[in-house]
Amino acid sequence: MNKLLSLFLIGFSTLLFSQDGINFQQITFKEILAKAKAEKKLIFIDAFAVWCGPCKLMEKNIFPLPSVKEYYNANFINARFDMEKGEGRELALKYGIRSYPTFLFLNGDGEVVTKNYGYMSEKDFLTIAKEANNPKFATFSNKELFEKGEKDPEFLLNMMRLYAESDYDLAKKVSERFFEVKKNDPLTKDELGMLLYFLKSPNDANYKIFVNKKAEIISLMSEDIYKQFDANIKISKILENSLDQKTGIINDEYFYKNATPLIGKADAETALNRMKVMFYPSVSNYEGYEKAALEYYKNSDNFDTEELIKAAWIFSEHISNPMALRKAEEWAEKSVMKSENAENTYILAKLYFKSGNKENAKMYAEIAKNLATTQGKDATMATKLLETLK
Structure with a gap:
């Protein structure tokens, strides 16, 4: 042919x-x-x-x-x-x-x-x-429908998601209508995530929802986490003003001076460490991140294992302090015990390797490689780690 x-x-x-x-x-x-x-x-x-x-x-x-x-x-x-x-x-x-x-x-x-x-x-x-x-x-466009007073919850939820990154202010207005429409309905976990994402100040319309549904929200997260979010909302402007975006330096003295009278010393310290945990990796301040993370995740049972494994990953990449690595191993172990996957087993293997526990490192690197292969994921990193351990 x-x-x-x-x-x-x-x-x-x-x-x-x-x-x-x-x-x-x-x-x-x-x-x-x-x-x-x-x-x-x-x-x-x-x-x-x-x-x-x-x-x-x-x-x-x-x-x-x-x-x-x-x-x-x-x-x-x-x-x-x-x-x-x-x-x-x-x-x-x-x-x-x-x-x-x-x-x-x-x-x-x-x-x-x-x-x-x-x-x-x-x-x-x-x-x-x-x-x-x-x-x-x-x-009609989404914006036209919204301006005409559209109240369909599915439409509003979808619009929030679509504009969350490209037009935050519009998405925030949409969220306020959504939660007003749904105020008598139980919150799902996804809806709670949306509520918290668009909640920046006690003056926000959604703060009333946050307060009125406290008992319901605590059933979806711990009371300690609820209190942390509440504290962060109350001091959001202080957090913002304490951070120099150009230098990446957080002014602890300014923060404590203004936040402590509002929420107390203990909650202020937790809020500041949370901010550092979120911000410091973005500016490669891993020394500051290590100190803040060790304090913030001190009671690791209060945190979701997905959050803990993210912290463990950063430690596995950037931290060398043996005591800090041991703490990160505990975080990774919690994630692995809940449900093994290619990612958390690899992170645990890498942490064991960095702390000198080659036997455990090899075992979990093998598990990570096998899981990645079985799940059709990239097994390159686990394979390289195993080669290093030979």
Whole structure:
């Protein structure tokens, strides 16, 4: 078979496949927006990369299904973009796409209505489409709907997530309406996370929710953690003023002078250490981080193991003090005891290695390597550690 005929047959088979599945438009993004506006439809974009396994499985297993083809072709302007080529690079930057596949539903103005990720079953893939396919999303932008007084909780929750990074002030206003609408409903853990994310001052509307739902919130976190958040909210401005963003220096004296009268010495110390734990890694002040983390995580039973393993990772990378490494081992051990995975077992192995416990280091490096291989993750670091231990 000559090359020209081969290329023709490949192209023809692709055409047949596209006809048998979702009808992806072969036009520019600008033309897609115009088409969506003209037809008063939303846009569905499959954001993929050629090397992405789950992307290929979606293309093979889900896109051709009759129910999927029928619903997507009838209700959306569909398009696919390789996020590492041509227009796809611009779209990846514009919409903050960092994992594949990402499924975007946009209106004719290019605003994100919903964003979803990863391989999905037929049922889930249809569900996300039906959730997005509300006629008002095709007619009005998110901001217009919000300004018109939209109170649908799902819409508000989605809008909070979409604008949390790109327009914090707008997302904060959306959160206030969301929690007012939901004030008589129980909080989920995800909703609590949103509440705390947008809560910066006792003057915020959401602070009333935080206070009124104290008992409920304590059921989702410990009372000590609740008190810490409350203290941080009350002294947020003092925390901000005590930090020199240019030098990365925190003025302890200024902080204690202004915060202690409001929340007491003990809570002020906890709040300051929490700030240092959060801030110091970003400016590579690991000496300050070590001191603050050892004090802040002193009662490690009060903290989630996910937070502890992050601290253990920083210690494994940047701390050499034997006593500090032993404490980090305890944090990592708590995470491993709760649930072994490739990441926490590797961190524990590395901590054992740094503290000279080669036998335990080798054992957990082997576990980390096996778990990474089994779970389809990168086992390079665990493999390198094992080579060092030979």
